[in-house]
Amino acid sequence: xxxxxxxxxxxxxxxxxxxxxxxxxxxxxxxxxxxxxxxxxxxxxxxxxxxxxxxxxxxxxxxxxxxxxxxxxxxxxxxxxxxxxxxxxxxxxxxxxxxxxxxxxxxxxxxxxxxxxxxxxxxxxxxxxxxxxxxxxxxxxxxxxxxxxxxxxxxxxxxxxxxxxxxxxxxxxxxxxxxxxxxxxxxxxxxxxxxxxxxxxxxxxxxxxxxxxxxxxxxxxxxxxxxxxxxxxxxxxxxxxxxxxxxxxxxxxxxxxxxxxxxxxxxxx
Numbered sequence: 001x002x003x004x005x006x007x008x009x010x011x012x013x014x015x016x017x018x019x020x021x022x023x024x025x026x027x028x029x030x031x032x033x034x035x036x037x038x039x040x041x042x043x044x045x046x047x048x049x050x051x052x053x054x055x056x057x058x059x060x061x062x063x064x065x066x067x068x069x070x071x072x073x074x075x076x077x078x079x080x081x082x083x084x085x086x087x088x089x090x091x092x093x094x095x096x097x098x099x100x101x102x103x104x105x106x107x108x109x110x111x112x113x114x115x116x117x118x119x120x121x122x123x124x125x126x127x128x129x130x131x132x133x134x135x136x137x138x139x140x141x142x143x144x145x146x147x148x149x150x151x152x153x154x155x156x157x158x159x160x161x162x163x164x165x166x167x168x169x170x171x172x173x174x175x176x177x178x179x180x181x182x183x184x185x186x187x188x189x190x191x192x193x194x195x196x197x198x199x200x201x202x203x204x205x206x207x208x209x210x211x212x213x214x215x216x217x218x219x220x221x222x223x224x225x226x227x228x229x230x231x232x233x234x235x236x237x238x239x240x241x242x243x244x245x246x247x248x249x250x251x252x253x254x255x256x257x258x259x260x261x262x263x264x265x266x267x268x269x
Contacts, residue, residue, distance in 0.1 A: 029252040032178045036095065038186040038259050041083035042266035048072065050083045050097045057142035064228050077101045077111055077139070082194075082267045084186040084260075086179050088147075096143035098183040100190050103132040110137040112200050112233055119202075119233045121222040130198050138187045138201045143179050181214060185253050189260040190267060192238050201234050202227060208234055215245040 041050045054073035058064045065073055081099040088095050101110055112120070113127055120126050127135045191199055201218065208218050218234035225231065245253065 029248075029255045032182060032252055033255060035089055036086050036178065036182060037089060038182060038189070038256055039085045039087050039094070040190070040260065040263040040266040041085050041097070046085070047078075047083060049094055050085060050099075051078075053085070053094060053097045053144055054140055054142045056144050058140070061145060062228075080104050080108055082190055084183065084190060086182050086186070095147040096141070096179045096183050098141040098187050099139055100136050100187050100194075100196075101139055102136040102194070102196065106132055108132065110135060110200060111139050112137055112202050116202055116225065116227055116231075116233060119222045119225045119227075122219075122235075125198075125219070125221055125235050127198065127200060134196065135198045135200065136191060136194075136196045138184070138191075138199060141180065141183055143183075147179055181211075181249070181252075182256065184211065184216065185249075185256045186260060188238075188241055188253065189257040192257065193260060193264055194267070197237055199236050201236070202231050203234060204230060205232050208232070212244075214249045216241065216249075217244040 039046070041047055051072035051074045055065075055068060055071045058073050059067050078099070080103055081101045083097060083099045085094045085097045087093070103110065110127055123129075188199075200221075203218075205220075205224055208220070211218065216236075217240065218236050219240065221233040221235050223232065242250070
């Protein structure tokens with residue numbers, strides 16, 4: 001089965017090439033906001049949607065986790081996480097989700113500490129060096145297959161998550177690579193709003209490279225290891241994010257921050 005990261009990487013590259021002709025930064029942000037919006041998932045109903053999206057991707061598609069009868073993929077980290085989704089405005093469907101794991105006491109770890117601590121060789125930036133409330137981890141990013149398919153890919157049938165051409169226009173399909181970017185920027189907006197200084201993420205190096213095309217430059221903390229595929233530990237903070245982010249995507253981030261700020265009451269406690 002094809003790895004969805006391949007599609008993300010390839011389409012981000014094509015996205016940057018295609019949008020190099022757009023001189024106005026506002027056009028990129030407008031292209032996202034015309035079709036999609038970030039949503040903080042705080043209610044039981046919205047969290048049910050989050051866990052179902054994750055089940056679709058992590059259990060049904062990638063087989064990283066076992067299939068569950070309730071079609072809800074969740075774990076103990078969700079008890080101290082903030083969840084965000086990207087919503088497709090025309091249909092109301094949710095096009096992806098991500099979480100920010102934020103420990104609230106000394107007894108709680110980040111996923112990267114529990115499962116991949118051995119991969120962190122940059123000891124100065126080890127999460128163990130910081131207070132629990134100063135660290136977080138971006139994890140469980142999931143984009144359902146139907147939001148990663150172009151019309152020309154529609155040959156495997158509905159079971160593989162093909163897009164109904166009567167529902168999604170060709171112009172909207174070209175915007176779907178923005179979903180993963182929008183999820184990371186939604187997570188970043190929450191991290192900045194919460195004032196969390198240190199952020200960790202375990203990701204495939206090629207996805208980190210694709211994010212660097214946008215100016216999102218993660219600092220690699222150690223070697224690539226086997227963890228649901230080839231992944232490596234990365235670190236970023238608000239200063240590193242804003243230092244390298246391209247002007248066009250700074251505008252997109254600013255707009256997402258504004259949208260997230262309107263929902264800040266959902267994760268302020």
